[in-house]
Amino acid sequence: MIPQDTVQQIIQAADIVEVVGEFVSLKKRGASMIACCPFHNEKTPSFNVSPSKGIYKCFGCGKGGDSLRFVMDLEGLSYPDALRWLAKKYNIEVKEREFTDQDLISQNEKESLFIVLEYAQQYFAETMANTEEGQSVGQSYFIERGFSKAAIEKFQLGYALDSRNEFVKKAEKAGFSSDILEKAGLISVKEGDVKIDRFRGRVIFPIHNVAGKPIAFGARILKTDPKAPKYINSPETEIYHKSQIVYGIYQAKNAIRQADNCYLVEGYTDVVSLHQAGIENVVASSGTSLTPEQVRLIRRFSDNITVLYDGDAAGIKASLRGIDIILEEDMNVKSVVFPDGDDPDSYIRKVGGAAFSEYVKNHQKNFINFKTELSLADVGDDAIKKAELIADLVSSITKIPNPIKRSVFYQEVAKMLQIDENILINEGNKIVKTKITDNNKRIEKGDGGIISPAPPIRNQELEIINTLKKHNVQEEALVRDLVLYGHFVIEKDEETGQDHTLADYLLHETNDLRIETPLFYEIYQLYKTEYLNGNAPTSQMFSSNPNPQIQDVAVSWLSPKHELSERWDKFEIFIPKYEEMLNEFSYRMVLRIRKEKIQKEIDALIEEVDTASDEDLEIIMNQVGKKRGILKLIAEELGSVI
Template identity: 40%
Template sequence: MISKSTIDTIFNTARVEEVIGDFVQLKRAGSNFKGLSPFSEERTPSFVVSPAKQIWKDFSTGKGGNVVSFVMEIEQFSYPEALRWLTKRYNIEIEDDVDFSAEQVEAQKTKESLYLLTDVAKNFFVQQLNETEEGQMIGLSYFKERGFTNEIIKKFELGYSPNAWCAFADYAEKKGYSKEIIQASGLVSYKEDGKRFDKFRDRVIFPIYSFSGRPIGFGGRILRNDIKAAKYLNSPENEIYHKSNTLYGLFQSKQAILKNDQCFLVEGYTDVLSMHQAGIENVVASSGTALTKEQIRIIKRLTQNIVIMYDGDPAGIKASFRGIDLILEQELNVKVLLFPEGEDPDSFARKHSASEISAYIKEKATDFIKFKANIFLDEAKNDPAKKSELIREIINSIAMIPNIIQRELYIMETAKIMDIREEVLFKALAQRLNNTPSDQYTTISPDANNPSKLKIVATKNQNEVVNQHLIVERDIIKMIMQFGNLKVQLKDDQNNLYETTVNEEIVNQFLHNELTLSHAPYQRIIDLVIEGLEQGELRTGEYFSRSEDYELSQLATSLMLDKYSISENWKEKQGIHVTNIEESVEKNLFNLLLRYKTIFVENEIKILMDQSKSTELLDEDRTTIFSKIMELTKIKNFLNAHLDRII
């Protein structure tokens, strides 16, 4: 559906650092950028983006690739879906592409069909709000009465579902969508007798978007009071909409969150709208659902700082307590802001300017310890039992923090607020931590010599078995990825200089000596390099990182951004000085190929030695085997001598 020339244009136009910067907070690190992985719960940034090579690597998960593979990973797109997303992002015209017909839509996978249908529904609701008499008189009037401007209504693409039993169902079916897809979207209910009805009828509509801006679901608010129905209705869970992974307003707010390095977390749709209209745009909503770990991880991609904004009533306070521990567990900085009694973010934002709201946040946003302490101290007063319970509550929250230094600082702060000795709090924290299962790598316990301190006990097994054969094979492929097109000068058997490229030398040596790599993906790369040379093409890391084959793309990126030089591990173990590979590619290529031949010969010797131990061998056969072993040993010694190794 997408021509090769269009795909080439996408790769030549799309900047990996720009695209990833929309999802991850990146900071300059030399010639690269670094940030926290969007795919794991890491504490130290190990997500690397290389603008020069136009690739990325997540060292915490092993994932990596090019700009297309990142979009595939972050949005769970297919390869064509990711390409289309990038054409929209960079306004690239697609050549040799055709519009989807109704038949093609039905043939698409359920997931893509749901994306398409949800986008159609969003446009339908927007059209109903702005271009029909009913929508303007009921839906648009409601938004206007709430004080929302045309700009905000357009920015969030608010809509209206008419008061008709099957207006959208009729519209979607006429567009060619199947009953199964329409029903899977959760927008329409079908009865056994054939009747159907729109679930969101007679409601104003709040479209919900994915991180990248694709509509994935809807929230609907009913406006009438004379019927029994839920005030708010959300799309049901389906292939593209998962409530626990979704934050309302994130798509419209992510740039402001990155810019301000702070995220305000509210509860409802209108809270987000009013804050945006007031000029505070770094705000998202949990959409009335309990805050989840997945939602916090999404925010963590953009900032380390969260301010929870909930109503000042008991329900709002309890909601903030639930969220605090989850946020602390993700090592984010969390503050809590309660609004005056009778106010919420929506009403407060409509009454105040951006500067007034910012001043209020700066003055009233409270550290989570002070917030909990202030709430509970009023209840505890002079009751020691209640005060003890409060301290346990705070200790439980501090125990959620993985970072030891942060925990110690919070313990010191708690000691001041609660007027209690730090030693007592450290003991309580140690007891709490000892009841928590330790992870694979460390366990945390109190220091016997100083109970006020905590110590880390390593539990990870350090005895790693290294397969030298695979290391060298990996280094050969790494050489292809990093320096495959580099011209080198080498000497032949007669000591004459000849010029070639890294790729050509590797291929010639493999073909001449009939060598193969034991690891199938590595051998596949060798085969593709040979195929490229036959076509007059030098295939290096850039070629493989752009591969539609996910495994090859991942492998290429990993090797292109490998922070270790060729064979560094085994060289260090042999006591060999490691030089900068870019200054000695020729020497490293020569040694690498010799090293592989040496391992090949060593394996042959081992096989023969095992054969010689057989009790069923005839003496003459055993003599032949020993003769071969001696011959191979001479070859091995010769190769090792050229590697400057002592045998």
């Protein structure tokens, strides 16, 4: 258990802009910050961060919360692990006992995987630093590649001994079960319960998530073995999906944001070499084909990608599909090819960081020039091949969501290949129309489509929606005003000089009322308990509440989708703010709640009429008459009609 005072210290220290900014590139808009939502795919920003309220809210998919909730949702961490993550970021000491085997069993599988993979990363690093084989084989390889000690430590590189089961023996001795080791992709279990290390006699490249936690490993063989693959990677697990991560994103994210550009390379060593030379805005697709999820991950930090290709022409053509994926995600893409025989790693070791950057600057090309120049050598005077090239270029242009960008590239292709621009546009429109038709057919059949009709709703959100469907509007207004404006002074006692807050009034006037919506009742009771203990509850108490339902509804109250334009004041049209009219609103709200309560009492009495005796009937009707009289007075006060 993390002590409650430590929890509060962590929550108060966690700056929402700093935390979200670690994962998403934020831009200022008025008093808020905006970005494209990291939780669902979108082209127009609907993700808002409020520095003053310490919360985020996406008006597209509905996700919202505080810094802690953001880390939990984005990284898939538990509440305690998210607290530890924030504590580490803000150098807050969290006193905890060491985990035992029993603790490990009690953790859920995802948490266990994070723990065992961190153990494995430390094991591989220590093996390379402290064993004879690790130093003579692993360290020697990295030194030959020109990697410095700082670069090795930065990327937490390591070495796996050339042994069948050295790692599994150490891990089991440390308290890890073979079941979790196998699920983490660190060992394989053969018939007869024979346990074998997955990584043997290889240098290790840990793969980190955006938060810096190791989630998988890439391993390169060093000895010559024609039967063994050069690289092997961890299998997919509960926390590692290779299509959703790029190598080096944790080390590169800040540099990508600062440079507003991401260099995309192919291999682990390319990334390490460039970082070592001072070029840190670089990540690798790790030898896999580029996926939309990987592009979206990069897009959190910049809208610009520069793809750095090896000098191998065949490899370049095989990788061209990646450009179309980048275009589909509405990103700006440029490409650079290095001289034959060179890749980014070898080239930067030849010329150094400054010359490398200069080469990239002078040789980068937009995707039209790149694809055209690459293909024209094969086309020659062949009219059919030229037509195929044009069709391929048009197909790529249609993947760009922005119509202005599409128009510019149509003009470029028309000039380069000396063809009528209108022909290209018409051909492009046909492709787009076909895509839309096919997409609609898939949606009608229930097979899904390229464009999702609506963002997916989380189970948790669905539960909250179903709960609130049945809620009482007046109860919500009461509880919302307590949370948002309870501390506002609405009256000052002239005799004593004492301030009376909205909470004083509302809690006094509703003390005998029962809040029937469970969620609002829980919030009301939390507020009331804190108030009676002499504290002044703040909205943060609810927007940072461990109960996700309370947090979600509090964040929605704190995040109005529309704000009043300042231009009204400019034209001397003054619109009163809600908080300026709390006196009147709170009075009328209490009347409405009492009106509803009395109406329910009348309805309950009328239901008793059928089974009542003559004597009881007279009593019931008298009660109904009195209550209707009170109801009429309240209605007159509210200006409503019964």
